[in-house]
Structures are given as C-alpha cells and as structure tokens.
Amino acid sequence: MLEFAWPWLLLALPLPILVWWWLPPYRARQASVHVPFFERLAAATGETPQRGAVVMERRAVQMIVAIAIWVLLVIALARPQWVGDAVTHEVSARDLILAIDISGSMDQRDFKTPDDETLTRLDGVKRVISDFIARRKGDRVALILFGTRAYVQVPFTQDLQTARQLLGQIEVGMAGEQTAIGDTIGLAIKSFAASTAKEKLLILLTDGNDTASRVPPEHAADIARQNGVVVYTIGVGDPAASGENRVDLGVLKAVASTTEGRFFRAEDGAQLQAIYVDIDRLSPAKLQTLSWRPKLPLFQWPLGAAVILGLVLWLALLIASEWRRGKAVGHA
Structure with a gap:
C-alpha cells in the first residue's frame, strides 16, 4: 500500500499559484543614454532599433514542465513509501x-x-x-x-x-x-x-x-x-x-x-x-507479540523524474536557441 511519511508537505502544492497571485512582478529601471543623432548612429552600425524593454514570454511547454517538476519535488519531499503487510514476531x-x-x-x-x-x-x-x-x-x-x-x-x-x-x-x-x-x-x-x-x-x-x-x-x-x-x-x-x-x-x-x-x-x-x-x-x-510493517522508500523516483524533466527542458531550449541563432546568421 502506498503511503506518505510526511503527507502534510503536500499542502505546499498550491504555493506557486499563491506566489503568482499575491507577490508583485519584478520590475527594474535602468538609466539610458539619450543620443540626438540616434538614427545616424544606428545606420552607421547597421543595427535595427527596437523597443527598450523586452519581456520574454514563456512557452506553454515551459509552464507545463515547470508545474510537473514542482509537483514531483513536493511528492518526493512528502516521502512516498510502499508499506507491506504486517509482520508479527x-x-x-x-x-x-x-x-x-x-x-x-x-x-x-x-x-x-x-x-x-x-x-x-x-x-x-x-x-x-x-x-x-x-x-x-x-x-x-x-x-x-x-x-x-x-x-x-x-x-x-x-x-x-x-x-x-x-x-x-x-x-x-x-x-x-x-x-x-x-x-x-x-x-x-x-x-x-x-x-x-x-x-x-x-x-x-x-x-x-x-x-x-x-x-x-x-x-x-x-x-x-x-x-x-x-x-x-x-x-x-x-x-x-x-x-x-x-x-x-x-x-x-x-x-x-x-x-x-x-x-x-x-x-x-x-x-x-x-x-x-x-x-x-x-x-x-x-x-x-511484536508487529511491524516493512517500508520501502520511493521518494527517489519522483525526485529522479523531476531532475530528468529539468535537464530535458534545458537541453531542448538550448538546442532551440542555437537553431534560431544559426538561422538568423544564415539570413544575414
């Protein structure tokens, strides 16, 4: 039978949603240099002017994997274990x-x-x-x-x-x-x-x-x-x-x-x-009569799955980034 040694830790599952709702987004202001001849400077350097603030949007796959990793980590912290039949002596x-x-x-x-x-x-x-x-x-x-x-x-x-x-x-x-x-x-x-x-x-x-x-x-x-x-x-x-x-x-x-x-x-x-x-x-x-139930720890499985998911996502994003960079260089 599957049991959790510390089931109360499962209460941490909605913690990221609460942080998302209640904490304000991170904002930072930086000083910029105003150049009256900006357009001529951009033409001389061959760069195309863009907006000063760029907000990176997360992909749906990133959000799904992040949620899955968080759930797996919380489950691992709750120490799942397989409890066998009672043994008496x-x-x-x-x-x-x-x-x-x-x-x-x-x-x-x-x-x-x-x-x-x-x-x-x-x-x-x-x-x-x-x-x-x-x-x-x-x-x-x-x-x-x-x-x-x-x-x-x-x-x-x-x-x-x-x-x-x-x-x-x-x-x-x-x-x-x-x-x-x-x-x-x-x-x-x-x-x-x-x-x-x-x-x-x-x-x-x-x-x-x-x-x-x-x-x-x-x-x-x-x-x-x-x-x-x-x-x-x-x-x-x-x-x-x-x-x-x-x-x-x-x-x-x-x-x-x-x-x-x-x-x-x-x-x-x-x-x-x-x-x-x-x-x-x-x-x-x-x-x-002494009685006990053998317990087999299983926390390593969700923990290992979370690590593998994180590595796969990081590798996929790295490959995608390199592919876009190579494509941009090819067009130039």
Whole structure:
C-alpha cells in the first residue's frame, strides 16, 4: 500500500499559484543614454532599433514542465513509501536461569531413568534439562554451575542449540566438591541485574546441603525476592544421608517460599521430568507479540523524474536557441 511519511508537505502544492497571485512582478529601471543623432548612429552600425524593454514570454511547454517538476519535488519531499503487510514476531517476556549442582556427590550412580537405565545423577539431570531447554519458546536461557563456587556457564541466550551443547560438556567437580547454594542465588541475582524481562525465573537443582556459601541461602532468597526473582528449587539427594551428600530440604523449601516459588522433590528421572513439566504449567512463558510493517522508500523516483524533466527542458531550449541563432546568421 502506498503511503506518505510526511503527507502534510503536500499542502505546499498550491504555493506557486499563491506566489503568482499575491507577490508583485519584478520590475527594474535602468538609466539610458539619450543620443540626438540616434538614427545616424544606428545606420552607421547597421543595427535595427527596437523597443527598450523586452519581456520574454514563456512557452506553454515551459509552464507545463515547470508545474510537473514542482509537483514531483513536493511528492518526493512528502516521502512516498510502499508499506507491506504486517509482520508479527512473538518474543518471551521471561528470562530463565538453570542452576545445576555439579559437586562431587552428583557422581553417584543411582539415578533411574524412565526406561530403567541407571546413570550418574549428573548425567540423568543433564538429559532431563537438555529436553527442557529444547522446549523453550522465546525464552532467554542462562546456565549456572555450582559446587564450592558458582559460575556462569552460558549467559542469557536464545541460541538453545549452543546452550544444550555446552550443557553436555559439564563434568562433576568442575566447580569444586562442596555446595554453595546461597552464592549461586547471589550470582543469579547479579545475572538478572541487566535484564529487562518482566519475569525472572531461577530453577535451582541440588543434591546436597549448603556448606560453602559466604551468603546464607535464606538471606540470598530475600534479596532475590526484593529484585523480583522467583526461585524454583529441586532436591534430588537423600535427606537421610550425612554430610555433603545430605540434601537440606528445609532450606530449599524456605528459599522457594520466600521468593513465591515452588519446591520439588525428585528421586528418579521420571519424577524430574514431571517436575519440569509442572514448572512449564505453573509458570508458562508470557509471549509478547511484536508487529511491524516493512517500508520501502520511493521518494527517489519522483525526485529522479523531476531532475530528468529539468535537464530535458534545458537541453531542448538550448538546442532551440542555437537553431534560431544559426538561422538568423544564415539570413544575414
């Protein structure tokens, strides 16, 4: 569809007519020399006397071309453009961080998959999380790994394929043998600091209790709540175990409750898969529909036509003038 970016400039179309009507014509007076023997002087020079004031009359073709050039220039100034059909694109209003415990206890081979295969806890978790990442639609996903220390493995991205590849490269102990839940929540809050998403969600999975954090998990959870971060916690360890291998379900429940999130308990792959399905249901992605219409500028066409018309008229007048001059010389 043809539209004008600045249609109000079309109001300038009648401007030359208004100037023609309202402004007085240009007049100039020049002093002349009176010669009493003018006729003898003219005869001596061979010139034929004419009227002192000569008013050049414009030809009809000049007026037509001038009007056409003015109309084309005004149209070009109004910026004509071809506006295409609307194009829509859905983007998520959510940023999502997956925090995965890779401490030493995640190397235990006691994780049952839905098809009765026994894997290490980390391998089983990686398989479930990889499927979860693949189902993201529009979400920006980040990946945090933690043990004794927490670090960002994948910053926020919509390149899900790369995120899944980097997830597959995780090994137990890369971040130390202990567990730092509070520091992990703090790192997630820092990662969310530059986010403009309306929804900020952290899914934290661990099989141990907090033994290495400089910031207590409960305090970190309170800071997360103040920054609008919702934390879903998943415990996959054994609460009856001792030491580092014991998962502190009470802390995980408190963290989730403080941030208005949810706590889940997973003992095998089937439960963990169901948990991630529940998270999708409880916290669905909020999609924003962005719409725009492609615009193709067309001002160059009327502008180019005006330039060509002006050059053609100038060339035609120049040829006509030279032809008349040559004809006058031939008669002389």
